[in-house]
Amino acid sequence: MYADLVAVWSVLWTLRPDPIPEIQQTYFSTIGIQLLTTAVLVVLVVLSLTFGRRLESIVEDRYDRHIGEASRIVWLLFVIAAGIYVLSVVWHVTYFVRLVLETLVIGRWTAIQQLITASIVLVAYLLIRFVNRSIDELQGTSSLTKHQSEVAYHVADIGIALGAMTLILTLWGVDLTNIFIGAGAITAIVGLAARETLAAVLAGFILLFSRPFRVGDWIEVQNHSGIVKDVTIFNTKIQTFSDEHVLVPNDIITESDLTNLSRNDQLRVEVEVGIDYETDVHHAREVVVEAVEDLDSIRSSPDPHVIAKRFADSSILLEVRVWIGEPTMRRRWNARTDAIEAIKVAFDREGITIPYPQRVQSARGERFPVEDVQSDRPTTPQVESE
Template identity: 80%
Template sequence: MSADTTGGHPPAALRTEWIIELQQSYFSATGVQLLATVVIGVLVILAMKFGRRLETLVDHRYGRNVGEASRVIWLLAVVATGVYSLSIVWHVTYFIDIVFRTLAIDRWTAVQQFMTIAIVLVAYLLIRFANRSIDQLQRTSSLTKHQSEVAYHVSDIGIALGTMTLVLTLWGVDLTNIFIGAGAITAIVGLAARETLAAVLAGFILLFSRPFRVGDWIEVKDHSGIVKDVTIFNTKIQTFSDEHVLVPNDIITESDLTNLSRNDQLRVEVEVGIDYETDVHYAREVVVEAVEDLDSIRSSPDPHVIAKRFADSSILLEVRVWIGEPTMRRRWNARTDAIEAIKDAFDREGITIPYPQRVQSARGDGFDVGVPSTDETTAVSVGNE
């Protein structure tokens, strides 16, 4: 076909004598060309599937990164071979010649291109290796889910920026102006999104300080609940009223934070008043005996009762008990069980829980508050008329 001669002559390595004979002998009819195209397509598909098996074999022997690299190289070779085979079948090897002429470069440019491809490939493998290392740390509970997400972004962005810097330096690009422009853009963005940047910075602070994890019960800024998720910008809390609250991370770092799940136990206080005529020491013993065997309360530390203060109508006792694996439901259950047990014990022992009352008494001799008689009332009424 004349198509071989248009656009220039292909290099001898691409169109040798035996390739010319092959084209003239077997690929001169359209039907044969179509059949050969189908065969090449099937072979390419089978070769791609073999690439997966090759990756698995290399992965088991040399590691996953090497396995992925081998599969990428194999796929590139398969695609190049398939394109070249189709160009032979359809007598268009001149197209490859045009591509080669277009890509004709000097040795230094070729080295730059080769180094650029190598740097990008190494950066890709580094990103995959870093992400797998983070996944491994998360599986061993060394990192939380939030920390893993932040670590993904930090490692990927860091590797990408480093790769970009190396490539630009390799091609002789002056990075001074780029850094100056980036600094100006950063200043503008910082002024326009101060709160967002503060939340992001607070997210990194939470990453390294680790004051709580997902599933912990915390109290912060008038909110109390279970941590459901932590992102770079905010923390999601599910309150005990089944409300989902998003608290910005900068609010968390600036406020007092209480983690009620960190120590795996929590003290619960219950106050009860006793009559002033009651023996305080005896009442304390009764309370301890009433709560020490409750299932909702831990046996260690032991329940403790103190005389807290003199109230208006009673002596106020404070009962201190502990619960394990703290949750709001366990605290409610422990408080309810303690109150019921103390009430039953006081009823058995005849200990009175007094109502608020006031005692009135006159100073010195006092004075009488008389009730007007009937005659005085009548006289007042006549006078008013």
Template identity: 60%
Template sequence: MLTSPDFLLQSPLRPDPIPWIQETYLSSLESQLLATGLLVVVALLATVGIRRSVPSVRRRYGPQIAEASAVAGLLVVVLGSIYAFSVIWHVTFVLRRTLAAMAFDRWIVTLNLVTITIAVVAYLCIRFVNRSIDKLAETRALTNHQSEVAYHVADVAIVGSAATLALTLWGIDLTNIFIGAGAITAIVALTARETLTSMLAGFILLFSRPFRVGDWIEVNDRSGIVKDVTIFNTKIQTFGDKHVLIPNDEITSSQLTNFSRNDQLRVEIEIGVDYETDLEYARDVIVDAVCDLESIKRTPNPQVVAKRFGDSAVLLELQLWIGDPTKRRTWDARTDAIEAVMAAFDREGISIPYPHRVHSPRDDDGYPIRGMERDEMGLTAPQD
């Protein structure tokens, strides 16, 4: 076994200039303390310089390069400070013994290098896939919800594949892991059926894309604007300013109406006219009244059809179209059309009849009431 002086002389961590510097300038306690103070100051200045250089590197090369450069710089400062401290205090043999204790055989080193390579490749794949998803989102090929789900699915798939490869490389048997994962999956499937159903429905909505955020939809008589779509729920804002969470499995199993899917929507308004009214003339008056409204589309043209016979009127149906349909535009078009039709009917003398009923007495005298007698005006008070 080598003694400490021999070990110091033969240490590869002490190249030729280092022993001369130690003997000439670092042989006394005072010089060592002074050198240690200078080392601390230099390390602090280097750390501050690295932190101040991060913003400029981020602007020029991006946040990832800036972060990696800062970490590498701090690592160099720490390792250099440790080595300089060992040189100042003549303890470089401690570093050599530490490195000797950490020595591995070639197989272990190769496995570590391959594992690190797999991790780096997985990280690069994640970045590439995420950037591709961002580009698709910029071209409107994917919605925000689809992008978010795609991020998670891609990241989990890449990390899972890399972890499986690394574990196999280290000789770890994955059979028991897969069996345990299958048992856990079966237990979760039995105890959380509704949650899994909603999650599956969320993926169905992801790929079928029956609506997007901002669309006006109606599900089970609940109508509103889609505000967010997650794996489990769809959030809509009703026109009464209420926020409603609808489970995705309810959406996939119910009738869904998307009013924003097309660029136009037909608005239907019932109008009653008297039985003595000329229907063809009334239809022309209605069309002329609404054809110039700004709240409706010119194409297709508004039209009026006879719908059915009512109790006291013939019911006509005014059909008109609005563009870029929203609930507000629907209300505006309906209000403008009703006001225009009423004004046109007043000018043309067309009446909208009120519902009324005709009551007529029976031919017989009905059932007599004991203690009372009838006169021409009706019932009279009982006689004494």
């Protein structure tokens, strides 16, 4: 330890070589010269910082953005250190620099610990950058969704940071047992106080791995139907067709029935129409199929077909089934409207009646006689004419 102190003192002494006192007495002996030199030094520092930005752009164009940023930081540290030392010489306070460095005297083992700590931090930073860059590349190839990428960012960064912190604490001899016990107690308290939030976070991870939908899909959940705009750890943002933005907690989505209308890239649209009981059902079905099969708003495959659904009060109810591609609410509305218009035109051409609701009343069994009940109102006396 004593040898280390001697070595450090020898280094400190070189901060004030023999010519420095002579230069201080000759050139920096008055307040005016010191102030003027300080002003010139400030200008030089500003110019040096400008040069640092230029240096960063040059290195970035030639190598990489991170290397350019690192070069600027190194240059900035050098300028600051040089400026502090020059100011100490100008104002005759080099002893203060020696005093500061003296307080930073450390042993060999402490220096090794600090060096290893700095290495761990640097490796963790580079590892985080590498993992995030890999996640970006996977997202670019559509292997990961935006939601999955965001979750992967947070999980990777937190995992690497916790691992690096654990190594550093172990290196410095910190007992991690009490830390783990305290973290467990805090986790239990937070878990009891924020059960719903933790449930939403857990559901967010379930959605991450199960991937029942993606951003841009048309889904129906909890009486809400719309396009998925964003998926976070806590909730899912849906834009309804009334232009409303609904935030649905992820735990509600995992606990409810979910319908993804965009998953199969096609959607069946049903249109109901009633025909008169006196109409030939088979002929009416053929007319409907011919009316809708050539519409541009529906797909030709699967073929549209018509089924007799049930006996209604005033008609036989037919159900027309057609398919649309790349399902959206607008395409569904257009297909339904086009089908109704085409069916109406075809029925008018073929003379097929779409009956109005009507009821037929008839008596059963014995008929009840209806007597003519005279009114109790007084009658107007008739006057006989002569």
